[in-house]
Amino acid sequence: MINVLKQFVRLLKLCIAGKGGKTSLVHLAAVIALQLAGIYFTIRLVTWTSAFYGALEKVDAKAAVWQIWVFAGIVAANSARSLAADYLQKILHIRWRKSLTEAALGSWFADRAYWRLTQGDCPRDVDNPDQRIADDCGLFVKGILDEGIELITKIVGIFSYLALLWGLSTFALSFSLFGFDVSIPRYMVWAAFIYVALSSALTHLLGRPLKSLFYTQQKREGDFRFAMARIRQSADEIALMGGGDVERSGLDRRFDGIAQNWRKLAGREFLLGCFTFPYQHTVLRIPLFVALPGFLAGSIALGGLMQIAMAFSNVVTTLSWFIFSYKPLSNLVAASSRLDGFLAATEAVRGRPSGIVHEASAGGLHVRDLKLRTPEGRELLSIRSLDVRPGETAWLRGQSGLGKTTLLKAMAGGWDHGDGRIEMPSASKLFLSQKAYFPQGDIFGAVAYPASAHGFTRQELRRAIEAVGFGDSDMLRLEDAAEGHPLVQSGLSGGELQRLALARALVLKPDWLFLDEATSALDEAAEAELFSVLRKHLPATTFVVVSHRSPKALGTMRVIDLEPKAEAANENPVLQFA
Numbered sequence: 278m279i280n281v282l283k284q285f286v287r288l289l290k291l292c293i294a295g296k297g298g299k300t301s302l303v304h305l306a307a308v309i310a311l312q313l314a315g316i317y318f319t320i321r322l323v324t325w326t327s328a329f330y331g332a333l334e335k336v337d338a339k340a341a342v343w344q345i346w347v348f349a350g351i352v353a354a355n356s357a358r359s360l361a362a363d364y365l366q367k368i369l370h371i372r373w374r375k376s377l378t379e380a381a382l383g384s385w386f387a388d389r390a391y392w393r394l395t396q397g398d399c400p401r402d403v404d405n406p407d408q409r410i411a412d413d414c415g416l417f418v419k420g421i422l423d424e425g426i427e428l429i430t431k432i433v434g435i436f437s438y439l440a441l442l443w444g445l446s447t448f449a450l451s452f453s454l455f456g457f458d459v460s461i462p463r464y465m466v467w468a469a470f471i472y473v474a475l476s477s478a479l480t481h482l483l484g485r486p487l488k489s490l491f492y493t494q495q496k497r498e499g500d501f502r503f504a505m506a507r508i509r510q511s512a513d514e515i516a517l518m519g520g521g522d523v524e525r526s527g528l529d530r531r532f533d534g535i536a537q538n539w540r541k542l543a544g545r546e547f548l549l550g551c552f553t554f555p556y557q558h559t560v561l562r563i564p565l566f567v568a569l570p571g572f573l574a575g576s577i578a579l580g581g582l583m584q585i586a587m588a589f590s591n592v593v594t595t596l597s598w599f600i601f602s603y604k605p606l607s608n609l610v611a612a613s614s615r616l617d618g619f620l621a622a623t624e625a626v627r628g629r630p631s632g633i634v635h636e637a638s639a640g641g642l643h644v645r646d647l648k649l650r651t652p653e654g655r656e657l658l659s660i661r662s663l664d665v666r667p668g669e670t671a672w673l674r675g676q677s678g679l680g681k682t683t684l685l686k687a688m689a690g691g692w693d694h695g696d697g698r699i700e701m702p703s704a705s706k707l708f709l710s711q712k713a714y715f716p717q718g719d720i721f722g723a724v725a726y727p728a729s730a731h732g733f734t735r736q737e738l739r740r741a742i743e744a745v746g747f748g749d750s751d752m753l754r755l756e757d758a759a760e761g762h763p764l765v766q767s768g769l770s771g772g773e774l775q776r777l778a779l780a781r782a783l784v785l786k787p788d789w790l791f792l793d794e795a796t797s798a799l800d801e802a803a804e805a806e807l808f809s810v811l812r813k814h815l816p817a818t819t820f821v822v823v824s825h826r827s828p829k830a831l832g833t834m835r836v837i838d839l840e841p842k843a844e845a846a847n848e849n850p851v852l853q854f855a
């Protein structure tokens with residue numbers, strides 16, 4: 278319970294930490310004030326009930342008609358209050374959701390946590406960050422506003438309603454037990470407390486598993502959606518391998534998991550409903566039965582009986598907030614624990630201690646006593662000393678699975694597993710990998726990425742695209758590619774995608790260019806042509822190339838053989854001239 282409250286506080290702080298956070302507190306106060314005003318109208322209706330039934334009892338038509346007008350006035354004012362509160366709460370909802378979403382996105386992107394979380398050793402189970410940010414932020418804000426405001430109004434309301442009931446139920450319940458005369462003064466008040474306490478205990482007993490069932494439901498829904506998104510992204514590969522059936526049965530299995538948990542959820546909600554449903558429907562009638570002894574004993578008149586019954590049901594429904602809200606509360610707790618867990622994981626992955634020390638160097642790239650490991654601790658590369666000077670071209674080669682990509686990740690600051698020291702040049706750098714990534718958007722945005730296309734003229738971007746081998750007819754095809762168009766997704770061949778990615782180097786002109794199998798889909802002649810274009814346009818750029826094939830046409834090149842523990846080989850690099 279304490280943990281849940283701490284989670285709420287942490288997330289609420291993020292809701293009000295954003296821009297306009299202080300104003301949103303004023304906004305919240307206005308919503309609460311409007312909701313509290315509802316208590317006045319409820320109490321006003323209780324006194325109206327007494328006046329109306331009193332008029333009926335006396336068969337006073339004029340007074341009864343007047344009371345109907347009073348009733349219409351109360352309802353109109355209360356409706357206006359309720360609508361205004363609802364509207365303001367919705368505006369507050371989107372404001373808080375925006376702040377929370379910004380905080381979650383900030384935490385996901387800070388220090389590239391989105392990348393670190395995928396490096397195989399998440400400190401905690403962080404499935405589907407996308408779902409946590411898109412859905413759980415909204416669920417949390419809706420839940421905390423709905424339930425929080427209701428709780429505040431209930432707390433204030435309970436004192437008002439209790440005072441009313443206390444004042445009305447002046448009569449005692451008298452009976453004899455084992456020959457003793459027992460008299461319970463103001464028994465209606467005590468009856469309300471006992472009634473609700475027993476009912477709340479039973480609700481909690483029946484509804485306890487709901488929180489974890491909601492948590493699992495959200496996780497399985499997210500997994501299912503993600504699995505389908507992956508099929509969409511890898512449609513070509515799946516179709517070529519004939520993997521449709523396997524994928525389909527995988528999706529069926531995932532959906533079965535959703536249905537299975539849903540059935541458990543429905544069963545548990547049914548069980549809870551067996552108690553809460555009749556409870557909700559009897560809560561307005563029970564007070565009449567409880568007050569009946571007072572009426573039958575002649576302590577109160579009919580108007581008084583109706584008034585006291587209404588006051589009692591107000592006390593009971595207010596005290597029953599926990600019972601009526603059990604399901605949305607479980608949902609809120611599940612959403613907040615998923616969101617809080619995600620934020621904690623992004624923080625943990627950022628602050629994770631690493632044996633690899635990163636420093637900026639004014640000149641070249643220097644690696645000293647570097648030992649790379651997998652997250653499970655398996656030893657990969659071991660490099661005692663590796664230096665690349667500005668302006669030279671270095672080809673890093675080694676057997677498959679040795680850790681060459683991991684070495685580049687470590688150089689880029691995205692691999693924490695290992696020990697040693699990496700001094701990276703502070704000059705501009707661009708890393709291009711085998712699998713070219715293109716953001717959604719047009720071809721010019723794709724070629725300028727990660728810079729903005731607005732920073733370059735169309736001519737510059739078009740020249741870069743042409744330089745990597747695209748002709749006029751291709752240009753038309755490429756320029757056609759708009760957001761979500763399949764051309765950028767799968768219409769281009771693997772080699773074309775790699776060439777397009779390399780056009781970025783011509784646009785961005787980095788001082789250091791790291792290529793990790795970035796031309797693996799091209800034939801040797803096309804690769805050599807592309808490298809000669811790169812060299813011509815980027816004469817001063819330092820190339821660090823990881824590939825299995827000798828990169829041709831890059832000029833004088835130093836070959837650095839990487840071997841599992843061959844530290845000596847790295848110290849005596851072979852010189853090769855192309």
Ligand SMILES: Nc1ncnc2c1ncn2[C@@H]1O[C@H](COP(=O)(O)OP(=O)(O)OP(=O)(O)O)[C@@H](O)[C@H]1O
Pocket residue numbers: 395396397398651652653657676677678679680681682683684
């Ligand atoms: N996130 C990860 N979690 C666990 N193991 C990983 C992770 N990333 C890489 N590895 C492991 O580290 C080893 C080295 O991988 P890496 O991709 O660096 O090799 P490589 O030398 O580039 O191989 P190739 O030449 O085949 O591309 C592999 O056995 C791989 O399974």
